[in-house]
Amino acid sequence: MARQARQTPDRETAADTDRADIPAPRESRSWLWSLGIGIAILAIIGLVPLTGDQSTLSLWTFILMYCVLAQSWNFIGGFAGRAAFGNVAFFGIGAYTVSLLLLQNKPFWLGLALAPIIAGAFAFLLGLPVLRLKGHYFAIATLGVAAALGEIVQAENVGAPAGEISLTPPDLNFQISNALFFYGFLVVSLLTLLGTAWLTRTRFGYALVAIRENEQAAESLGIATYWYKVGAFVLSAIPTAIAGGLFAYWQLSFDPVGEGGAFDVTISVAMILMTFLGGAGTIIGPLLGAIIIEYLDQSTSIAFTSIHGPLLGALIILVTIFLPQGLVRLVQELLRSPAGVKQSYPMRIKQGVQRVTRFILSNGV
């Protein structure tokens, strides 16, 4: 549990609160700032279709898809602090729900409405046993379920031989339909952003953070930790499944397993890496992480195909060593001044750099 407690960078506040002359803490407005910045970012991205360039549009549609995925992983991984490694399962469930219904000539909206319901129910039923597991075991179990689902879809020929789906394109001009998918992802991302901001203001969100920081302490305060974790798991499944459904009809053809497949485990890893880079448990962290990593990923995979994999690997290593708290917390930490003391910005940044360095070093032996 000492491990968990280290997630808060400001350990020196314990000493600060001993001083009697500290004014009562003002209610923090940082969530409003975060929400505002998040909406502004999405609004700017929303202008991309105006460029009329299809490859740019495709790039940013992928980025928005990963924004949704990272944001929804943030519920279970960032707020509740569970090492969920199998969230791609919900993505795959969404993709196959939509595909199977489309293959039976049912309307797209029906699939898109059913996908989150089925994935949510699956998350609930799966969460009941696996959320009783601790730490690595939870990670393994979720990873295993995602891998197994992909294998089953492939082996049982779900939807098509070897699960290799191929759909008829929507009856629209492809430029219009691509723009519609782009805005679909944008809307889901925006709703998830609003949901995250709302979560940080509710009892539910506070309970999840309490569980992340110290589960036993949370339990002893009367928080039904188990049910809150199940709730967070279901919450993270819902937008993921919608993204999976949109992905299916946007891409039209995809495999169950393998690179770019609907149950590809690297999608799970991408969600986690993006959330980590931006800041797990923050409002706009996953958004920033998804934009940075997916942009780098897509542009390097075109420019330097051969060194794309090693680059991503090296990036992961650097981020985990030097940015374990993510960009958002890094900026907060650099600009923070001790409670009740007015400080100039150069002074704050100087002390912030010291705090961050100390924190990074404290992770080592």
Place this chain on the structure above:
Amino acid sequence: MAQYVVNWILLGCFYAAIGVGFSLIWGIMNIVNLAQGSLIIIGGYAAYFSYTLLHINPFLCILVSMVVGFIVGYIIQYLIINRVIRAPILVTFMLTFGLDLLLSNVMQAIFTGGYRSINTTYSSAAVNLLGAHIPLLNVAVAVIAVGLTALLSLFLSRTRLGNAILAVGMDREAAQLMGIGVANTYALTFGIGSALAGAAGAMLAMTLQFSPIFTGQYTLFAFVIVALGGLGTPWAALAGGMLFALAEVFGPLFPGFGHGPEIGYGLEIAIAFVVLVLVLIVRPNGVLGRPFYS
């Protein structure tokens, strides 16, 4: 049926070799080493090249792979993983995933993704017993795998260094107060774990074939084997290997399950994972595991 039992025992012992290094690293340092598959493949290449270029006896190639594995592992732990050893588990999880991505891609770039294997004149030697075909090379590999497990167990319980490793695993701070250099001990632990992975890679090269494309698959195998067996003793890896092989060898006997030509295709993996999740729910510490560290 005798054939299935033979296959099961031989595969189970080989899987123990895949899992035992992973189990040591996880049990002592609480790191799930997702780069284990890459370390196994590095061992495979070390054995392959010392056989094809230097013409060393394949069984001595296992030693070469272990030395290479140890050096690579020591450096990785000392320079990289030691920097985040106290961070939450997700951080080390991500870090080792990044390492795996880096190592496997670099190997693919240097050696291409093609399959390689060590073929000797006696590779196909076998005896027939009770109607079962018993390949002798696989028997030798199984014996070596069990021997390495026994050696690790003796090393941990009987030597000062082994005791130091166990002590650090039980309580880092207390071990530090007793004068054990934690950074170095961790690096040694990871080195030994990688050496065992190297040995597994050499044995993989001798009995099957290997390619850097499948690093993730072997990591996944190690993961499942160790979680099935449990942490706390090297013998648990053997138990986990046996259980995992059980699902893989006997799974296709049941009607309706696909069975492909490669390991890892068809439903064996899905079955293994279902078994894994069930075992974890009933016995969260694995079949033989003790709540030694977690």
